[in-house]
Amino acid sequence: DTLKIGFNIPLTGDIPDVGESSKNAAELLKKQVNAAGGVEIGGKKYTLDFVYEDNESKAESALSAARKLITQDKVIGMVGPQSSKQAVPAGETANELKTPMIAPWSTNPNTTKNRPYVFRACFLDTFQGPVAAMFAKQEFSAKKAAVLYDIASDYPKGLAEDFKAAFEKINGPGSVVAFETFTTKDVDFSAQLTNIVKSGADVLFVPQYYNEVPLIVKQAKALGWKNPILGSDSWGSGDLMGLCGDDCKGFFFVTHYAAAGAQGATKDFIDKYQAAYTKTPDDVAALTWDAINLLLTGIKNAGVTGDVAKDREAVKDALQKVKDFDGITGKMSFPSGGDPVKCAVVVKIDEQGKFSFFKSVCP
Amino acid sequence: MLLEIRDLRVKYGNIEALHGISFHVEKGEIVTLIGANGAGKTTTLHSIMRLPPPEAPKVLSGDILFEGMSLLSTEPHDVVRKLHVALVPEGRHIFGNLTVMENLTLATYARKDGASAISADLDRVFDLFPRLAERRNQRSESLSGGEQQMLALGRALMSKCQTLLLDEPSMGLSPLLMYEMFRTLKRLNEQGLTILLIEQNARLALRFAHRGYVLDTGEIVASGSSAELAADPAVKKAYLGG
Amino acid sequence: MESLIQNILNALQWGSFYSLIALGYCLVYGVLSLINFAHGDIFMAGAYFAFFGATFLLGKTGVIPPGMPGWAVLALTIPISMILTSALGVTLERVAYRPLRRKGAHKLYVVITALMCGLVLENGNLALFGASRKNFPTLVPQIVYSLGGVSVTNLKVAVILVAVLSFLFLHYVVGKTKIGMAMQAISYDRFAVPLMGIPTDTVIVFTFVLGSSFAALAGVLFAMSYPVLDPFMGALIGWKAFIAAVVGGIGSIRGAFAGGFLLGFVEIMVVAFFPSTFRDLIAFSILLLILSLKPTGLFGVARRTKI
Amino acid sequence: MRRCIVPLVTVSLLGLILAASVTDAINFYWQSVLMFMGINIILSTSLNLVNGNMGEFSCGHAGFMAVGAYVSSVLAVALFAPGGFLGGPYLPGYLTVFAFPLLLLAGGLAAAVTGLLVALPSFKTRGDYLAIITIAASYIIKSTIENVGAVGGARGFMGMAKITSAMTEVWNIPWMMLWVFAAVVFTLVVIRRYVSSTFGKGVDAVRQDEIAAEIMSVDTDRVKLVTFMLSSGLAGIAGGLFAFVLGYINPGSFTIIKSTEAMVMVYLGGMGSISGAALSAVAFTLLMEVLRPMQVGKWVIIPMMLILLMQFRPEGFFGHRELTDIFPGLRRLLGREESGK
Amino acid sequence: MALLDVVNLTRDFGGLRAVCEFETRFEGRELLGLIGPNGAGKTTVFNVVSGFYAPSAGEILFQGKSTAGLKPHKVTALGIARTFQNIRLWFDLSVLDNIRVSQYYHLEYGLWDCFLRTERYKRREAAIAANAHEILEALNLAEYAGELPKNLPYGLQRRVEIARALSVKPKLLMLDEPAAGLSSADVDDLIKLIGWIHKEFDLAIWMIEHQMDVVMKLCTRIQVIDFGQTIADGTPLEIQANPDVIKAYLGDDAI
Numbered sequence A: 001d002t003l004k005i006g007f008n009i010p011l012t013g014d015i016p017d018v019g020e021s022s023k024n025a026a027e028l029l030k031k032q033v034n035a036a037g038g039v040e041i042g043g044k045k046y047t048l049d050f051v052y053e054d055n056e057s058k059a060e061s062a063l064s065a066a067r068k069l070i071t072q073d074k075v076i077g078m079v080g081p082q083s084s085k086q087a088v089p090a091g092e093t094a095n096e097l098k099t100p101m102i103a104p105w106s107t108n109p110n111t112t113k114n115r116p117y118v119f120r121a122c123f124l125d126t127f128q129g130p131v132a133a134m135f136a137k138q139e140f141s142a143k144k145a146a147v148l149y150d151i152a153s154d155y156p157k158g159l160a161e162d163f164k165a166a167f168e169k170i171n172g173p174g175s176v177v178a179f180e181t182f183t184t185k186d187v188d189f190s191a192q193l194t195n196i197v198k199s200g201a202d203v204l205f206v207p208q209y210y211n212e213v214p215l216i217v218k219q220a221k222a223l224g225w226k227n228p229i230l231g232s233d234s235w236g237s238g239d240l241m242g243l244c245g246d247d248c249k250g251f252f253f254v255t256h257y258a259a260a261g262a263q264g265a266t267k268d269f270i271d272k273y274q275a276a277y278t279k280t281p282d283d284v285a286a287l288t289w290d291a292i293n294l295l296l297t298g299i300k301n302a303g304v305t306g307d308v309a310k311d312r313e314a315v316k317d318a319l320q321k322v323k324d325f326d327g328i329t330g331k332m333s334f335p336s337g338g339d340p341v342k343c344a345v346v347v348k349i350d351e352q353g354k355f356s357f358f359k360s361v362c363p
Numbered sequence B: 001m002l003l004e005i006r007d008l009r010v011k012y013g014n015i016e017a018l019h020g021i022s023f024h025v026e027k028g029e030i031v032t033l034i035g036a037n038g039a040g041k042t043t044t045l046h047s048i049m050r051l052p053p054p055e056a057p058k059v060l061s062g063d064i065l066f067e068g069m070s071l072l073s074t075e076p077h078d079v080v081r082k083l084h085v086a087l088v089p090e091g092r093h094i095f096g097n098l099t100v101m102e103n104l105t106l107a108t109y110a111r112k113d114g115a116s117a118i119s120a121d122l123d124r125v126f127d128l129f130p131r132l133a134e135r136r137n138q139r140s141e142s143l144s145g146g147e148q149q150m151l152a153l154g155r156a157l158m159s160k161c162q163t164l165l166l167d168e169p170s171m172g173l174s175p176l177l178m179y180e181m182f183r184t185l186k187r188l189n190e191q192g193l194t195i196l197l198i199e200q201n202a203r204l205a206l207r208f209a210h211r212g213y214v215l216d217t218g219e220i221v222a223s224g225s226s227a228e229l230a231a232d233p234a235v236k237k238a239y240l241g242g
Numbered sequence C: 001m002e003s004l005i006q007n008i009l010n011a012l013q014w015g016s017f018y019s020l021i022a023l024g025y026c027l028v029y030g031v032l033s034l035i036n037f038a039h040g041d042i043f044m045a046g047a048y049f050a051f052f053g054a055t056f057l058l059g060k061t062g063v064i065p066p067g068m069p070g071w072a073v074l075a076l077t078i079p080i081s082m083i084l085t086s087a088l089g090v091t092l093e094r095v096a097y098r099p100l101r102r103k104g105a106h107k108l109y110v111v112i113t114a115l116m117c118g119l120v121l122e123n124g125n126l127a128l129f130g131a132s133r134k135n136f137p138t139l140v141p142q143i144v145y146s147l148g149g150v151s152v153t154n155l156k157v158a159v160i161l162v163a164v165l166s167f168l169f170l171h172y173v174v175g176k177t178k179i180g181m182a183m184q185a186i187s188y189d190r191f192a193v194p195l196m197g198i199p200t201d202t203v204i205v206f207t208f209v210l211g212s213s214f215a216a217l218a219g220v221l222f223a224m225s226y227p228v229l230d231p232f233m234g235a236l237i238g239w240k241a242f243i244a245a246v247v248g249g250i251g252s253i254r255g256a257f258a259g260g261f262l263l264g265f266v267e268i269m270v271v272a273f274f275p276s277t278f279r280d281l282i283a284f285s286i287l288l289l290i291l292s293l294k295p296t297g298l299f300g301v302a303r304r305t306k307i
Numbered sequence D: 001m002r003r004c005i006v007p008l009v010t011v012s013l014l015g016l017i018l019a020a021s022v023t024d025a026i027n028f029y030w031q032s033v034l035m036f037m038g039i040n041i042i043l044s045t046s047l048n049l050v051n052g053n054m055g056e057f058s059c060g061h062a063g064f065m066a067v068g069a070y071v072s073s074v075l076a077v078a079l080f081a082p083g084g085f086l087g088g089p090y091l092p093g094y095l096t097v098f099a100f101p102l103l104l105l106a107g108g109l110a111a112a113v114t115g116l117l118v119a120l121p122s123f124k125t126r127g128d129y130l131a132i133i134t135i136a137a138s139y140i141i142k143s144t145i146e147n148v149g150a151v152g153g154a155r156g157f158m159g160m161a162k163i164t165s166a167m168t169e170v171w172n173i174p175w176m177m178l179w180v181f182a183a184v185v186f187t188l189v190v191i192r193r194y195v196s197s198t199f200g201k202g203v204d205a206v207r208q209d210e211i212a213a214e215i216m217s218v219d220t221d222r223v224k225l226v227t228f229m230l231s232s233g234l235a236g237i238a239g240g241l242f243a244f245v246l247g248y249i250n251p252g253s254f255t256i257i258k259s260t261e262a263m264v265m266v267y268l269g270g271m272g273s274i275s276g277a278a279l280s281a282v283a284f285t286l287l288m289e290v291l292r293p294m295q296v297g298k299w300v301i302i303p304m305m306l307i308l309l310m311q312f313r314p315e316g317f318f319g320h321r322e323l324t325d326i327f328p329g330l331r332r333l334l335g336r337e338e339s340g341k
Numbered sequence E: 001m002a003l004l005d006v007v008n009l010t011r012d013f014g015g016l017r018a019v020c021e022f023e024t025r026f027e028g029r030e031l032l033g034l035i036g037p038n039g040a041g042k043t044t045v046f047n048v049v050s051g052f053y054a055p056s057a058g059e060i061l062f063q064g065k066s067t068a069g070l071k072p073h074k075v076t077a078l079g080i081a082r083t084f085q086n087i088r089l090w091f092d093l094s095v096l097d098n099i100r101v102s103q104y105y106h107l108e109y110g111l112w113d114c115f116l117r118t119e120r121y122k123r124r125e126a127a128i129a130a131n132a133h134e135i136l137e138a139l140n141l142a143e144y145a146g147e148l149p150k151n152l153p154y155g156l157q158r159r160v161e162i163a164r165a166l167s168v169k170p171k172l173l174m175l176d177e178p179a180a181g182l183s184s185a186d187v188d189d190l191i192k193l194i195g196w197i198h199k200e201f202d203l204a205i206w207m208i209e210h211q212m213d214v215v216m217k218l219c220t221r222i223q224v225i226d227f228g229q230t231i232a233d234g235t236p237l238e239i240q241a242n243p244d245v246i247k248a249y250l251g252d253d254a255i
């Protein structure tokens, strides 16, 4: 027998690397499990059957993909979407169609809010924002900060606001001296950066995706920015260093795990991943890995009856009860709904261009 | 023989427009094609010029010979630049976004002879149509109908052609200019220009041409010298009007 | 004040890209009255060709030994990209547009075909080279000149200069040469062009070569200024450049040039002084306003119909 | 008898679809596909009015769709959604069943008014200049929505699912399917009546020779205005349906890409052919779904197919003709005598 | 009250004065000719009268009312119809539809009638179609009603254009070179047709034409203009003998 799990991931569109990483991690896990004969549930072995749907990194496609996975492919649970822009609307559908969904990478609070069927495998922006603000204060003794973010995307917008609130709480109102915005797909940030450079901020917070960061960093330098730049977990995915090169070295970002210097199960995962795809897994890959395992744990705990609707219900209940799940990105519990309690890591981009562990912050 | 059409059949889309016509034009002659509206006169000229579809027809069979050589695989611009044939098209087709002067200059695109020969020709055109000289820097789309016709003719004269195909050149011209134009063409013909003329005013055409052919729905129904045709009672009745 | 000057420089650079792309739109439009919606993607292809050319010449593919100096790579990359991109542009014309013209298809069908060609280029690229972004190598080290709070880079100056020179060149070709006149003639009445002894197809191919190679030039400069390449990089800027070309007066070289800079200025200045979310709103409202005051654009001439 | 055929066929088709949906003979996924098909039919036939019949080149249809989508869903959520924003609900949930068409019409009306604003400059400009007026307008609409925080700005707007579930609480049938179907029928009837009247023929006259039309007593400004408003109003209705079928909208859904899809459907079917536009909307939607597993490949294959198709049929599937012109038997069946024959 | 009174009409294009202080007057149902060399400004006069161009100076009174500031379709609605120097039919609408659309001003129903197919709509559409058929019948075009004009021979296209102009029920019909491009045989038919229309439809006709047999046979009075100014005005016989006209326009037909 098989267990059908759906993936709602951005294989094309704005952040295809994210989709690719997710798919890589999933395939790796599937091979590993199926090679061992499948997962054992109630004394019976089930092989894994993964269905990948491309959400084109668009909200409405994520919705359609979710509908298709749930009603056409009849998956028992869904992993993804990855970014909040898609996860927020897709979560609504999953919840409505009573299917468990785990968003590995979506940090926006709305994704899981009032949705018993929706879970995530990462911390929230409301946690990440303050972590970044604290770090800026402690590490750079920053009194004034600037933020540049994409206003048209849930994730950067939410995080930028959370950061601003936290930073102003620490340094007083008005301490975020430049709060500049752009819109998805922009490539020229010269006007915003001109304002930021002029504002005299001590640090620039850029909660953007890996494909936008290099442009921002390079243009900032060309316009005379000399202070540190601080990033968020979205920096860690994809080919940041391949695109950014030397320009990003020395900067910090908050993330879920640090690949360089990892140990135990995490190292094991990293090695296998590297062997299979000749690159270091990014946090999306790691979180996806965790999300799948989380879902499998839920399924194992719930048992499989063959009636999809009943199973989904049971899996949801089981997931809510998960305690101290030992993921490669840290321990997770779900004390309050779908959001795990877990630690964040601050990573420094070192001179070799590696993401090296700098410090860990727990709630 | 300068130009010979042999059993030419052409079609537009799926409609055959010429059903096998044959005629010829000798060097130095003025030949006219007359016939009712829609008989296929324009179609014939477009075929000779090898203009590309969709506006021009496709040859089904037959041949078009120029000095004994088939034109069927010749490009239209080569008909102009290599064989020195020019066409004054029906409906003028002037380049409205260019000025009068630019239109005339463009017609010399393929000419290799010097600037002085070109400016002599320009003078000749302006002599014939003084109105064009007055309007030389006007965008040609705002010219009056007759002025546009003058420009279309002037353009053909600028291309230093040795064979001139005329499709209703008098359309829209005032009587005075029309006669003036025919007189000039006659003079040019005496200097060696070969002319194939289509003219709705058949009486006038037959007065002007040496020989003529009568075309009726894609077929040639009569031919002969102008005098013969003008005297033919059938032709008279059908084409020369009351 | 400093930031105003800084933003003027920013706008000049950004406008240069709009202008260069708009010029290509304008050339093709000027001849075929065809909105070549694939032009933005031809620009993208130019950037990619440059990327492949540069990585090849830098020795990263292993075919030739590494070690060629950056400026030499750049000097070779530009013509390579221009030639390959022209070939692409001409291929589109031969394969997709010309047969349609021959069949006498309605103009808008050709436009839709162009739109589809653009999609094929974008997604074909994505399918062929994968989803990861490409990083355009740094060929010439960036030098930042700081003059009293205003930063200029060598690249910025080069971009602006190239845009201006390209405009002057095209302005000369279209306005003052016989082939330029032939191009204008084709746009008005294609039927009569061969009657002037002008090989229509040759002139059209020439136009595509010209338009595509300037798109390639823009692509190279763009890749150097914004070195993260992705298959959709041409889409948005392409649409906007088209809008700029129309506001300038489509079909007019001067118009395309001015329109490009106008759009660049409006966008940068809006972002500099208003929240950036107002950019499209304000920029396009201004453009609409211009069009409603001057329906044929800044430099366009209406095609008057004589009745 | 003949007069009844069309309504009869329509009603039984609706019954069939509803029955199939209720019994789950077609699952929710295919139901959505069917609904998107209907929405696409409205989009393409309405755009066809402007791009096909009037011969303008409007590239901003998605903008009008956005207006309709936002107006009807914001109204609906404000009025009916429990705990909706603006402190609602103001009306009891069971009323949704009756209010829904009105909400859609409100969206359509708002879109039509927007269309009016776009049409005004079109009196002066034509052709390719109008193309950019419409593109710019759609950018402006999108940008405006992004700037209105109250409706979620760039992050989109949700809550419509509550309205649709309120409807099912009254009577458990696939309501959205019903509404989409009704809207499609409404659109086709309105458009057909419009273009076959002498009033509507004025649109064709404007396309073919605007100057002649003006001089031969056609009030060209009025014709353009009405056609534009009709077209954008219907697009607004399509937008409203889109919002409710999806349950979530965001300004990013109404970009040039969406407009491009609508244009493709129009030109695929053949400019100015209603049945062409409708059938190509059906074909296009199916194609998009069938090729979904190809991922990126889909977006290479579909344009390639279109390019090829253009080479063989450079006037679209139907050219300027209708289904009834191609199958004259159909016309007899429908009992429709073509005027003038 | 005169049908049409053109007073002191001037029209400039940039620096060019195309029409200069032009005057004419239709008392009743005359058939007037307007001739003159190419570029004399004849078509421009028509364009101004039909409202396509605004006059630079002067006034046009139709049945005593000024047409200043009226859009062309309003002018047409007053009862001034015209044909064009180059045929401007709607080539992709059937001949019948060409005639139907040009009765646009007489629709007399609104958009709602159209959507709801009210009685009024049906009545009006029927009347419009009937009127169209009547006109086609009268001009011997009935058999071509379903054809597209682009598929008709040139001579018939001219005829359809005249039919279309007639369908607006004009009181004044302006014909701009109706015989241009017609073969000699067709010209004879055209002369008969215009004469018949003039009688049958009880309207005034104003005609520009370069073919002298047409003008001379049909017109009761001919006005000659050159450089926008009237140089002669009189009966065909007077005009033919006028030396100015011969010099500027008629020429002598020796080839």
Ligand SMILES: Nc1ncnc2c1ncn2[C@@H]1O[C@H](COP(=O)(O)OP(=O)(O)OP(=O)(O)O)[C@@H](O)[C@H]1O
Residues within 6 Å of the ligand: B012, B013, B015, B017, B035, B036, B037, B038, B039, B040, B041, B042, B043, B044, B054, B055, B056, B090, E151, E152, E153, E154, E155
């Ligand atoms: N582009 C075209 N496509 C299809 N049919 C055409 C085309 N041009 C001409 N025809 C048809 O071919 C036939 C011959 O037309 P052609 O123009 O050669 O006649 P003509 O003798 O020049 O007439 P006219 O005196 O009106 O100029 C006509 O029946 C016409 O309808």
Ligand SMILES: Nc1ncnc2c1ncn2[C@@H]1O[C@H](COP(=O)(O)OP(=O)(O)OP(=O)(O)O)[C@@H](O)[C@H]1O
Residues within 6 Å of the ligand: B135, B142, B143, B144, B145, B146, B147, B172, C304, E013, E016, E018, E036, E037, E038, E039, E040, E041, E042, E043, E044, E045, E085
């Ligand atoms: N829109 C315009 N802009 C500039 N000049 C114009 C315009 N329309 C007409 N003209 C000029 O005005 C003059 C009169 O033109 P018009 O068309 O009235 O002449 P016409 O008497 O009808 O001549 P034809 O007998 O050749 O048709 C011409 O010299 C023409 O160049």
Ligand SMILES: [Mg+2]
Residues within 6 Å of the ligand: B041, B042, B043, B090, B167
């Ligand atoms: Mg002809």
Ligand SMILES: [Mg+2]
Residues within 6 Å of the ligand: B144, B145, B146, E042, E043, E044, E085
């Ligand atoms: Mg005239």
